[in-house]
Amino acid sequence: MMIPFENSLEVEEARAKGTPLVALESTIITHGLPHPQNLDIARLIEAEVRAEGAAPATIAVLGGRLRIGLTEGQLAALATAQNVQKLSRADLAVALSTGATGATTVAATMIAARLAGIEVFATGGIGGVHRGADSSFDISADLHELAQTPVTVVAAGAKAILDLPKTLEVLETQGVPVIAVGQDAFPAFWSRDSGLAAPLRLDGAKDIAASHRTRADLGLPGGQLVANPIPADAEIPRAEIEQAVATALSEAERQGIHGKAVTPYLLDRINTLTRGRSVEANIALVLNNARLAARIAKELGTIAQ
Numbered sequence: 001m002m003i004p005f006e007n008s009l010e011v012e013e014a015r016a017k018g019t020p021l022v023a024l025e026s027t028i029i030t031h032g033l034p035h036p037q038n039l040d041i042a043r044l045i046e047a048e049v050r051a052e053g054a055a056p057a058t059i060a061v062l063g064g065r066l067r068i069g070l071t072e073g074q075l076a077a078l079a080t081a082q083n084v085q086k087l088s089r090a091d092l093a094v095a096l097s098t099g100a101t102g103a104t105t106v107a108a109t110m111i112a113a114r115l116a117g118i119e120v121f122a123t124g125g126i127g128g129v130h131r132g133a134d135s136s137f138d139i140s141a142d143l144h145e146l147a148q149t150p151v152t153v154v155a156a157g158a159k160a161i162l163d164l165p166k167t168l169e170v171l172e173t174q175g176v177p178v179i180a181v182g183q184d185a186f187p188a189f190w191s192r193d194s195g196l197a198a199p200l201r202l203d204g205a206k207d208i209a210a211s212h213r214t215r216a217d218l219g220l221p222g223g224q225l226v227a228n229p230i231p232a233d234a235e236i237p238r239a240e241i242e243q244a245v246a247t248a249l250s251e252a253e254r255q256g257i258h259g260k261a262v263t264p265y266l267l268d269r270i271n272t273l274t275r276g277r278s279v280e281a282n283i284a285l286v287l288n289n290a291r292l293a294a295r296i297a298k299e300l301g302t303i304a305q
Ligand code: PSU
Pocket: 025, 027, 028, 029, 031, 032, 033, 088, 104, 105, 106, 107, 124, 125, 126, 127, 128, 139, 140, 141, 142, 159, 259, 260, 261, 263, 267
């Protein structure tokens, strides 16, 4: 069988030199952040990984090819394209076999990272159990992916648009380690503290790398969710963001938004309702996650497999 992905030159060079790699998703660029800032932010995330001495591999499907690492031109084209598909686990094979272009979610990026031998992945927030899931059944495929694909995902917890207690319950049922970094509380994306205890806590990249390897040694499938709190100077207090979340949720319900469209719709509305503050916080936390992911990737490079 042919290798089902293509490495960018930067990724090839990193492999040749033994530079640690960090996977980055592309749905955050196409569906998670507003135009036109999304391109600048995508570049900043990559730069943050490089500044730590690792190499970024932004992942996307371009013209039916699974790209591990994008050139500057490819990144710009993706960030400015209209109507790019949002590809999760269910969509990946159809997109590749029909020559489509699409951005990969956390789930699809994990699948691609594993294929490419990349063990660490940085993003902003993961998908989870949506509020009202008891009637909508809306549970992100990201949670099931974490249970079966051995990639450590660094996120700032899960967004307040989700039902966080139910999200943690599903992760527990699926056997996914949820590890808060440097604190006991599970962080809630824009805020450092969700009011819920994190199931696990580790205080640095070295320990996170060690637990990644130990899971593999135990023969356990699946990855780890590293919940890295937003830097204190960038956080939005819970009460403040909750108002925007509540408004956005009721608007989404009134308009009958469902399926894949829910998360992008809510993010866009919350950005408008907070007058851009939610996106400012999003930038700070994703850069913070890129930094930690690069450090974990470097530590993994020092532990024998
Ligand atoms: N949460 C964010 N920003 C994002 C996403 C989630 O704060 O951009 C994106 C990620 O790509 C994630 C996806 O994997 O949304 C989840 O979508 P769904 O809930 O439809 O599975």
